[in-house]
Amino acid sequence: MTTKNPLQRRRAPQQKRSQKRINEILDATARLLAEVGLDDLTTVLIAQELGISVGSVYHYFPNKFAIxxxxxxxxxxxxxxxxxxxxxxxxxxxxxxxxxxxxxxxxxxxxxxxxxxxxxxxxxxxxxxxxxxxxxxxxxxxxxxxxxxxxxxxxxxxxxxxxxxxxxxxxxxxxxxxxxxxxxxxxxxxxxxxxxxxxxxxxxxxx
Incomplete structure (x- = not known):
């Protein structure tokens, strides 16, 4: 039985639009890491920074550590x-x-x-x-x-x-x-x- 990697991205981007969204999530996460620190960094905060739903973040990543x-x-x-x-x-x-x-x-x-x-x-x-x-x-x-x-x-x-x-x-x-x-x-x-x-x-x- 294989164990799923908790840091594995949920899915690979199939379209340029998906890759663009992933890059936006990565860049926003890096910015927020400096602004609020690791402990206060959340997927909700990342979603708010981008003006998207937290579900959109989870569409690509299971948690903040995966990002x-x-x-x-x-x-x-x-x-x-x-x-x-x-x-x-x-x-x-x-x-x-x-x-x-x-x-x-x-x-x-x-x-x-x-x-x-x-x-x-x-x-x-x-x-x-x-x-x-x-x-x-x-x-x-x-x-x-x-x-x-x-x-x-x-x-x-x-x-x-x-x-x-x-x-x-x-x-x-x-x-x-x-x-x-x-x-x-x-x-x-x-x-x-x-x-x-x-x-x-x-x-x-x-x-």
Whole structure:
């Protein structure tokens, strides 16, 4: 007997209009997550924000955690697209400095693109139903970075490259969350500091 996943979307969109409604629900949920917080976020509130019935929300999602899960999945899909693009970059030509520069710029774009990214990340960490997303986020980034490190010529075991990837992930993730909430002057300087730290760290790895 199979157990139904409580976070599974009720149905996949069959028409553009349905996909448009789903995107509206996801965007409204992300906005409200920042405005009212996780505890006060409800499907009723989401429906009110969009001017639709709560039944319309339940038509696509069984509960608020299923909506948040899909918001997180959409964000991870954007990150995956960046990593797929990275696979096409010429690492011999870029070197460590060029890779770090482009990688940080692309990831910052993804962080900026996600509505209320900090509350979403906090929910992914704090809510048991969303832990799998937090773990998948780390796995996606680290596995992608290990491939990059090898193409950059770093000489270490997979276990050591995993450790280096974890450190790069934690450093960049933390500072990108800071950068998206800073004013332009401070964000530019913090981004440059992040790039400097990553370049210095990676350049010290055995190659």
């Amino acid at each position: 948040l899960y899909t918001v997180g999945e959409r964000w991870l899909e954007d990150m995956t697209c960046v990593l797929e693009a990275v696979e096409t970059w010429d690492m011999q030509e870029l070197g460590i400095d060029g890779f770090v520069d482009q990688y940080c710029d692309e990831m910052l774009r993804v962080y900026h693109q996600q509505i209320s990214v900090l509350p979403l990340v906090q929910a992914m960490f704090a809510v048991p139903e969303l832990h799998e997303l937090d773990e998948r986020h780390d796995e996606i980034i680290i596995s992608g970075l290990i491939g990059v490190f090898k193409r950059l010529g770093l000489k270490a075991s997979n276990d050591e490259l995993d450790r280096v990837g974890r450190l790069m992930l934690e450093m960049s993730h933390a500072l990108l969350l800071v950068i998206v909430n800073q004013n332009k002057t401070r964000s530019v300087r913090t981004l440059e500091d992040l790039k400097t730290m990553l370049c210095e760290y990676l350049s010290k790895q055995p190659a």
